[in-house]
Amino acid sequence: MTVTIREVAQASGVHVSTVSRTFSAPHLVSAETRGRVLTVAGELGYRPNRAASALTTGRTHNLGLMVSDIANPFFPPLIKAAQAYAREREYHVFVADTDEDPQAEEELIQALAKQVDGVVLVAPRLTNRAIERLSLDLPFVVVNRKVRGLSTVLMDIAQGVCEAVAHLVSLGHRRLALLSGPRGSWTSRQMRTAAGEAAARHGAELLTLGPNAPTEDGGLHAAAAVRDSGVTGVLAYNDLVAIGVIEGLDALGAHVPGDFSVVGVDDTIAGRLNRPKLTTIVMPTPAAGRTAVDLLLQAVDEGGSRTAALATLETSLVIRESTSAAPA
Amino acid sequence: MTVTIREVAQASGVHVSTVSRTFSAPHLVSAETRGRVLTVAGELGYRPNRAASALTTGRTHNLGLMVSDIANPFFPPLIKAAQAYAREREYHVFVADTDEDPQAEEELIQALAKQVDGVVLVAPRLTNRAIERLSLDLPFVVVNRKVRGLSTVLMDIAQGVCEAVAHLVSLGHRRLALLSGPRGSWTSRQMRTAAGEAAARHGAELLTLGPNAPTEDGGLHAAAAVRDSGVTGVLAYNDLVAIGVIEGLDALGAHVPGDFSVVGVDDTIAGRLNRPKLTTIVMPTPAAGRTAVDLLLQAVDEGGSRTAALATLETSLVIRESTSAAPA
DNA sequence: GTGAAAGCGCTAACAC
DNA sequence: GTGTTAGCGCTTTCAC
Numbered sequence: 080m081t082v083t084i085r086e087v088a089q090a091s092g093v094h095v096s097t098v099s100r101t102f103s104a105p106h107l108v109s110a111e112t113r114g115r116v117l118t119v120a121g122e123l124g125y126r127p128n129r130a131a132s133a134l135t136t137g138r139t140h141n142l143g144l145m146v147s148d149i150a151n152p153f154f155p156p157l158i159k160a161a162q163a164y165a166r167e168r169e170y171h172v173f174v175a176d177t178d179e180d181p182q183a184e185e186e187l188i189q190a191l192a193k194q195v196d197g198v199v200l201v202a203p204r205l206t207n208r209a210i211e212r213l214s215l216d217l218p219f220v221v222v223n224r225k226v227r228g229l230s231t232v233l234m235d236i237a238q239g240v241c242e243a244v245a246h247l248v249s250l251g252h253r254r255l256a257l258l259s260g261p262r263g264s265w266t267s268r269q270m271r272t273a274a275g276e277a278a279a280r281h282g283a284e285l286l287t288l289g290p291n292a293p294t295e296d297g298g299l300h301a302a303a304a305v306r307d308s309g310v311t312g313v314l315a316y317n318d319l320v321a322i323g324v325i326e327g328l329d330a331l332g333a334h335v336p337g338d339f340s341v342v343g344v345d346d347t348i349a350g351r352l353n354r355p356k357l358t359t360i361v362m363p364t365p366a367a368g369r370t371a372v373d374l375l376l377q378a379v380d381e382g383g384s385r386t387a388a389l390a391t392l393e394t395s396l397v398i399r400e401s402t403s404a405a406p407a
Numbered sequence: 408m409t410v411t412i413r414e415v416a417q418a419s420g421v422h423v424s425t426v427s428r429t430f431s432a433p434h435l436v437s438a439e440t441r442g443r444v445l446t447v448a449g450e451l452g453y454r455p456n457r458a459a460s461a462l463t464t465g466r467t468h469n470l471g472l473m474v475s476d477i478a479n480p481f482f483p484p485l486i487k488a489a490q491a492y493a494r495e496r497e498y499h500v501f502v503a504d505t506d507e508d509p510q511a512e513e514e515l516i517q518a519l520a521k522q523v524d525g526v527v528l529v530a531p532r533l534t535n536r537a538i539e540r541l542s543l544d545l546p547f548v549v550v551n552r553k554v555r556g557l558s559t560v561l562m563d564i565a566q567g568v569c570e571a572v573a574h575l576v577s578l579g580h581r582r583l584a585l586l587s588g589p590r591g592s593w594t595s596r597q598m599r600t601a602a603g604e605a606a607a608r609h610g611a612e613l614l615t616l617g618p619n620a621p622t623e624d625g626g627l628h629a630a631a632a633v634r635d636s637g638v639t640g641v642l643a644y645n646d647l648v649a650i651g652v653i654e655g656l657d658a659l660g661a662h663v664p665g666d667f668s669v670v671g672v673d674d675t676i677a678g679r680l681n682r683p684k685l686t687t688i689v690m691p692t693p694a695a696g697r698t699a700v701d702l703l704l705q706a707v708d709e710g711g712s713r714t715a716a717l718a719t720l721e722t723s724l725v726i727r728e729s730t731s732a733a734p735a
Numbered sequence: 736g737t738g739a740a741a742g743c744g745c746t747a748a749c750a751c
Numbered sequence: 752g753t754g755t756t757a758g759c760g761c762t763t764t765c766a767c
Contacts, residue, residue, distance in 0.1 A: 083744055084744065093754090095744090095745080095746095095754095096745095096747085096754065096755080096756095097753060097754080098745095099744095099745065099746060099747090100746090100752090103745090103746070104746095107752075107753090108753085109752060109753090112753085126517060126521065127744090127745080128521045128743095128744055128745070129522060130467065130522055130744085131746090131759095133745090134458065134459055134462065134744080134745070134746090134759045134761090135747075135759050136745085136746065136759090139458065141501075141522070149483045149487045149490070150484050150676070152676060154483075155480075155482075158502070162477070162502065162504050163506070171503070171522070173469075173500065173501055174501075174502040175490070175499070176486075176490050178491070187494075189454060190454075193454065193456045193760095194457060194458055194469070194499070216409070319680075348478070348480060349677055352677050352680070354681065354683075409760095412761060413760080413761095421738090422738045422739080423761080424737075424739080424761095424762075424763080425738080426761095427760095428736095428737090428762090431761090432762095435737090436736070440736080440737085456759095456761070459743090459759075459761045459762090460761050461761090462743045462744065462759095462760080462761070462762090463743050464763095521744095
């Protein structure tokens, strides 16, 4: 039922290897034969079996993409862009959801290893040690985390955080709170450092409240602490936390942006659709997806010669409705 | 560098076929040998190569999942559930984003065909003809659309639509608008039929406005038409359209739920986080993802004996803040 | 219960 | 430019 190279060979009166070449190295075949083989293949509906050729070439033309939670609106634009870009380069992608579980992450990588030429790890939860060990067998590109020896795509949150702090200070906010992310989050640490420096530079006071779950609930739970802390400006770990804290504040009778100004991070669809529309730090997720695939394919083509590249993507603040002048 | 069955065989002093059996048919191997092979395999870090075994068994242990737009918040919960469920059954999933393009859809199916044991088509844009033709080569399960001869998972939108209409009527709305979806959308047709019947039953008037793009913009653009139509209750094609129309109405100086009541569909994260929180029809997307994988795996196991199953999942209305009593 | 051998669909030297 | 041959990692008869 499935058409193989052999039947195409027979039907077009050439040897299998010639058919193979017409597809994998067309320039080695005379224009005439190539034409004939191609038409016959077309008529028969022949499609090369990538898995079979992977067996000999070692190239599967597949990529893996590991994310911690597909349902988190941060990821879909990244996945979509990575996938579309991979397809342009004739690659397909396995998407795996690790559910924030390091062990699941490792298992999935192991399971996928033989079926992909490389994998993109987005904000992995695995230890550096584990990643380095696994990377002996398989090219990795890491997004939003730094692992020695591996190609990396970083969204430079520091940039956006500086703008956010400057923005809040310019609106008259002198006491700020940072709602940090989950313990162990690389991005959260980056934010904290950047926010600390920026606050110092602007002579503002910075309080860190957390850790918080990276969800609406996380923000909801932090609302009381924010209200009681004496700050007027808030920088949340991400849009979801921002939305949650706004809602929580609201339930406590405090309003955004009237009483508190809140800045999110990610520029997710949820933040754009929220009321008030979120002032937020834009993460260039589609670009990150494309860049990651690009670097990965480079690493795949180079084979072992491992030049770890580093791509840094700019982030920036977009001002919408959740920030305004500090209350008198 | 990569450990094969052969090295395990050598190291444990048995033939390759015995090693093969220990993994694929353990009961055919004596407990003793099995134990030895297993430990040796463990020490060597051997992992079976699925792609290679697929060549002989015809089972790849991979599934395809085609969606029209990963970035649409309707899909991620479905993808997540499908993926998690597949993994429990030792399957991995290729996620493909067709970008609403029937041709891309067909190409992706063709390209994936050899690498998967079957594919889940969520709300495909392909013609029935094309799907039927493709299904000759590969098991399909279709979600939210009916294709003759194929296993199907339907979310019974009619149920939810009835509740929505009843809810609006009970609030005093007598003139309702249905904001339809894209031309050719199966779900949109279902909604229209169900809404028509429900409206008739309740003696309400129903207007259909559309087609609309299934996005916030789609809703935004429909706002003026809604305002001018004389209706007070609106049932939108999905949450995004609902959010868009609310925003558009707001820009025109009309408020929700004060002047208009709006009901969405899907119960996406965007709707839950929106202000006002959306009254919406809950689509059981995680269940749909699991069920689809379940039916697909059944079809795969049965081989050709194609018993097209039909799973119908209930939908229901969840009442939140975007609906209230009709204006006097 | 285990070994021998053929073959899945394809590619890659190597001849000619 | 094309055919021959061997083999990728694994499974599966068929013997023994």
